Amino acid sequence: MNDIDLKNTDYYINRELSLLAFNERVLAQSGQQDVPLIERLRYLCISCTNLDEFFEVRVSSVKQKMAVSSVSVTPDGLTPTDNMKAISIQAHHLVESQYHVLNEILIPALEAQEIRFIRRNRFTSQQEKWVHNFFTEELLPILTPIGLDPAHPFPRIINKSLTFIVSLKGKDAFGRSIRHAVVQAPRALPRVIQLPPDMRGNGPYDFVFLSSIIHSYVSELFPGMKVTGCYQFRITRNSELFVDEEEIDDLLRALEGELMQRNYGDAVRLEVAHDCPGDLVQFLRAEFRLNEEDVYQVNGPVNLNRLSAVCDMVDRPDLKFSPFSPSTPAVLGDATDIFKIIQKQDILLHHPFESFRPVIEFLLQAVKDPDVLAIKQTLYRSGPDSAVVNALVKAAENGKEVTVVIELRARFDEAENIVLANKLQKAGAQVVYGIVGYKTHAKMILVVRREGSRMTHYAHLGTGNYHARTTKLYTDYGLLTSNKAICRDVQHVFMQLTGPGQKPTLKKVLQSPFTLHETIWRLIAREEENACNGKPARIVAKMNSLVEPKTIRALYQASMAGVDIRLIVRGICCLRPGIEGVSENITVCSIIGRFLEHTRVFYFHNGGNPEVYGSSADWMDRNLFRRVETAFPVENKRLRDRIIEELDFYLMDNSQAWLLQRDGRYIPSMTDGGESYSAQRALLEKFAS
Secondary structure, three states: OOOOOOOOHHHEOOHHHHHHHHHHHHHHHHHOOOOOHHHHHHHHHHHHHHHHHHHHHHHHHHHHHHHOOOOOOOOOOOOHHHHHHHHHHHHHHHHHHHHHHHHHHHHHHHHHOOEEEOOHHHOOHHHHHHHHHHHHHHHHHHOOOEEOEOOEOOOOOOOOOOEEEEEEEOOOOOOOOOOEEEEEOOOOOOOEEEOOOOOOOOOOEEEEEHHHHHHHHHHHHOOOOEEEEEEEEEEEEOOOOOOOOOOOOOHHHHHHHHHOOHHHOOEEEEEEEOOOOHHHHHHHHHHOOOOHHHEEEEOOOOOHHHHHHHHHHOOOHHHOOOOOOOEOOOOOOOOOOHHHHHHHOOEEEEEOOEOOHHHHHHHHHHHHOOOEEEEEEEEOOOOOOOHHHHHHHHHHHOOOEEEEEEOOOOOOOHHHHHHHHHHHHHHOOEEEOOEOOEEEOOOEEEEEEEEOOEEEEEEEEEOOOOOOOHHHHEEEEEEEEOOHHHHHHHHHHHHHHHOOOOOOOOOOOEEEOOOHHHHHHHHHHHHHHHHHOOOOOEEEEEEOOEOOHHHHHHHHHHHHOOOEEEEEEOOOEOEOOOOOOOOOOEEEEEEOOOOEEOOOEEEEOHHHOOEEEEEOOOEOHHHHHOEEEEEEEOOOHHHHHHHHHHHHHHHHOOOOEEEEOOOOOEEEOOOOOOOOOOHHHHHHHHHHO
16 A cells, blocks of 8 residues: 555546536436426536536636636646647537437427527518517617727627627628627517417427527618628626735625626637638637637537526426426425424434424524524525525514625625625625635524523534525525534534634534544544554445545545545546556445535445435535534434434435546446436435435
8 A cells, every 4th residue: 555656646637527418417317318308408508507617717718828828737748738728629529419318319309399490591471570579679689790890899708698790792881891890789678589479380389599599680670781791709707806805804795896807808709600701710810819619619509508498398297307396205294393303303304305394494483483593594596586584584573683695706696695685784784705715605593592590502504505596496405493512613613604703612513624634534544543453444425526636536545455445426526436456445426416416425334334315515626625614423323323224325326326437437327227227316215215
């Protein structure tokens, strides 16, 4: 073991390429015949939305390193330049696959179900009349064509907006010979327009792309001139916000000012119609200072993620996932006093199979209960119309002490969180923004209640956000507890977030950037020691991403000692399994199904006395060292055993599981003719019974 260099770059998978591979797995769902058709379209849109964010964040980061000639290398040994080349190859392949799925698989399948996207060269006379009227009444008044000449330089193009480059011949009213113009589509208008169902020959679900409408009548924007070409394009920009927190006095105001610049960051990708002539592509590329590898010519709409609107407009339950009703733990029933129940026992919730409603009820009862004196909560993402936020507002208005730690820097939710902060402050809540330099990503609620002559604490700790939408779509665990040690730890973390002071000593809860990583490494090392001593040793860890190099090396060392390690990693995984003499005892699977696997839960065998933690943190550098995160122990034997059993569901999955190979490829887990087993389906059945 001592002769093996665990920092060997061959032992690590590139982070960006692993993230692209995840989106390939998401896209693969679009081709699965056993997935309902509308849901297959939705998977395509999700893969496109994910790819947008990948360019806005990850590619932007790589390009910034290239711009300063950084010589730093990733753990897999790639320089920024080499990394960008590898990204470009894999991303181009992914985009080609997306449009192949759209044009060759989904559009024909949708047409067979009378859900049609009508191309402009196939409009009937009646459709053409309606479309022309739509253009005249809805589009023409708000379109602003911009001719490109010395007085009208290339306009600033908003991030991810649908835009057209138009080629012209002839002279305008002032005698100018303008060769090119730019037309930006209004952002407020939908990108897919539903045609009226009462038109002859139309089905109830006939759609036309906004881009097709503009293409059809763009010449009306340039009277007296000849349009020789019109080609859609879209620019993706660096969307990371830069705020020097050490140099500002008011983070909220600084973010408000910076948000306006997000739409105009440096360009990182150009998507353009596949039939756009080379000279125009070169013109656009030069305008946005992009390289050839940054250009993606596509056969279809340049913004496929906007097709997700169709999924909601089509009322075809037979083409969507069957609805289900999340269950509620029997112990709660119609509980009128949830605090009395939590006093007797911890309550574990597994969303979305179990309802998030008990968490809302926990807050609502705290709002109404005259014995509740204070409520403290962290908010990372909560959504615009949040029952959680409304409850906190009501509590503050009722005169309770409400403290909310809002993470203003939650990427792409900054504007929404600013609104929430102002709303809570207006109601009288104390709102703080966490610690300078560290995002607050922990998921915690603390309720302080007077019971007789003493103060009692109740806590909720979770692996996911307090967000109404994601609690129905993401898998997460939540724990409601009155355990004195855990609640005291949560109180200490809140005190640390709101006021200065030394790091508290926590007894049960693990916290980053202090004890979480050290404890994880220690627990891995304990399994390694047990294996070396001939004892059974096992680790099962489920998370979104595994990136942090020292944690990966710890897992390699444990594997080399003989520890059985099963990793369930939905997205990025930089660990390379199956390396002879290094990671032969490690398997990695990724579950892609109806629900997004978001749970972070870690199980250590511990010589037959298992330890299980739920956590807000993945095993990534940012989570372990640059965020405030928590991991909470599940100590009740019944609940702990239940989590271990549910982890086994995922390990048995041979239906929606993808297995990571040594070369970095993922292959579907095959049934080999046996019975298909889906963890998500098994959990739906378990909680329905």
